[in-house]
Amino acid sequence: MTPPPPGRAAPSAPRARVPGPPAWSGLPVRLLLLLWATAASAQGHSRSGPRISAVWKGRVGQDWVDFGQAEPHTVLFHEPGSSSVWVGGRGKVYLFDFPEGKNVSVRTVNIGSTKRSCLDKRDCENYITLLERRGEGLLICGTNARRPSCWNLANGTVVPLGEMRGYAPFSPDENSLVLFEGEEVYSTIRKQEYNGKIPRFRRIRGESELYTSDTVMQNPQFIKATIVHQDQDYDDKIYYFFREDNPDKNPEAPLNVSRVAQLCRGDQGGESSLSVSKWNTFLKAMLVCSDATTNKNFNRLQDVFLLPDPNGQWRDTRVYGVFSNPWNYSAVCVYSLGDIDKVFRTSSLKGYHSSLPNPRPGKCLPNQQPIPTETFQVADSHPEVAQRVEPMGPLKTPLFHSKYHYQKVVVHRMQASHGETFHVLYLTTDRGTIHKVVEPGERERGLVLNIMEIQPFRRAAAIQAMSLDADRRKLYVNSQWEVSQVPLDLCEVYSGGCHGCLMSRDPYCGWDQGRCVSIYSSQRSVLQSINPDAPHEECPNPKPDKAPLQKVSLAPNSRYYLSCPMESRHATYSWHHKENVEQSCEPGHQSPNCILFIENLTAQQYGHYFCVAREGSYFREAQHWQLLPEDGMMAEHLLGRAHTLAASLWLGVLPTLTLGLLVH
């Protein structure tokens, strides 16, 4: 309970009781959020950022653990289906196990650097930068005092594999991406410490080693790479996502552009001495994430997540991109692999005005045929396609944009109890929290709903990595201090009974036997609503509960205040007395409570007070107080006198008090 501001309305003679916490708690948080979303769609600007409602914090010991020291550079590895997570740190690999209902267990394996002499202390360290399952063992690679090396961990024994360039960088700060596919290994890590500074995308294991021409990317920052198996084996593609300097040096143009590049997995290199060890099928396209109606552009790609189609149609794989703008606002755009593929197959090349050679640049050839030199030369000098890759959907706009600075994204496809499919996004913020956002289903086109802020750590710190286990429905995240396992079906945070549970519109949660429970926790089907406008109407008691009546006896001329906790950040709270609104607190109010001050209690001010939380057309009684005269006789006397008192007392008192509150 927040004390009243000093010097104002401190309960004075006769002593007044501070109102206790309300019997209900938290309901308007979610339900008001829903109404926000509904209203947004009605007004047609449904794409502003989601808002935050419920907040989850885990339990120490069970949901998160400490490294015991700072780990400024980490790599996280989780194998879907297991309850454990590997983290590589400085000279060490940690194995954290999160058994159900028990405390986390930790094991560590020391993997110090093998080099004896080095110049400065930092260079002597072995920063682990790669963890990957290879056969029976775990492949561990690290900087090893600027001599990148790997180890194999199997049956509890660490076997050194020696120096392995391209698997780990020389320094942990280097932007590095390594992609494994069967026996093939692709890497963006440079192999020479002092020359070859221009970053390249290489095939370092598999068929002949290949690398990208130094002219096809300008200062790239690699973000994500993936292999896509297409209809024919020879047509399998590697796509990778990156940012680079904008070749357009116009002062109006953004400094950086976001790209997707394609390569044929079966690329054999070329026929001429210039093309023989280069990728011959490289093409790149611009990834656009902008909202034409508001003229907002998001140019900096931050992260990419690929969500495969449940029916195995590679063209329908959804590509989620998180972008930011120079003010660090974010947008999420969704592309399809089919659209990306089509752009590369059909677009002309930027700046190339003759007719394209045959086979056209970027085409994969069957039977290991080499790409003719002419095709290579055209592609190598015009690596960008003219057409840009635009988001899916009729409007080709972001799914949403927001003032938060999102950095990483994973997406969970899940089925609610009615069988309806939802895509739930988990986005990390620069404040070390995760936002859970529900992408609109077919039914509610255009409504993006943010349903929860998750605080995975005890110490607020940037999230370094996030991994999703879709089948076990867990999220693994780490900062430089801690590792945390977060369940996706966090239903216990929703209070407010059936209404609170259903109005949260959390597709993982439903109402069952008097509790808000995970849909996975019960064999029976739990109550979930498919009515996006008023889900609470499906509750056994469809009307919002009334707040319990609380009474207080006060002497005339008392100072008193009534406090109403503002559980929702989106609602307007107001205190009503008789027909009047005595105090109103808008969203964004400084204090966490909406306080009504009574400076000098008059006879007319006795009676019933209601605190009402409202957003859109939904409102709910949050508090109900009755101020009673201290003594029955006195009351008669006062009420008789009441008509003579100035009804406008409030008009004088309120502005002063409100001012006091704001200053406070």
Ligand SMILES: *[C@@H]1O[C@H](CO)[C@@H](O)[C@H](O)[C@H]1NC(C)=O
């Ligand atoms: C789990 O760890 C926490 C904090 O370290 C401790 O308070 C708690 O007793 C532990 N619980 C069990 C079951 O060991």
Ligand SMILES: *[C@@H]1O[C@H](CO)[C@@H](O)[C@H](O)[C@H]1NC(C)=O
């Ligand atoms: C690990 O142990 C299993 C059985 O105990 C054995 O089959 C396997 O070969 C061992 N792996 C290595 C790398 O030693």
Ligand SMILES: *[C@@H]1O[C@H](CO)[C@@H](O)[C@H](O)[C@H]1NC(C)=O
């Ligand atoms: C963005 O462009 C600027 C200017 O060309 C460059 O200094 C910077 O490294 C680029 N950043 C990224 C992430 O590509």
Ligand SMILES: *[C@@H]1O[C@H](CO)[C@@H](O)[C@H](O)[C@H]1NC(C)=O
């Ligand atoms: C945006 O975020 C980056 C790092 O997260 C920070 O360095 C930069 O100063 C921020 N820019 C603005 C305009 O806040």
Ligand SMILES: *[C@@H]1O[C@H](CO)[C@@H](O)[C@H](O)[C@H]1NC(C)=O
């Ligand atoms: C309250 O009002 C009464 C009469 O209206 C007045 O006599 C009294 O001084 C006031 N008390 C305070 C604390 O202002």
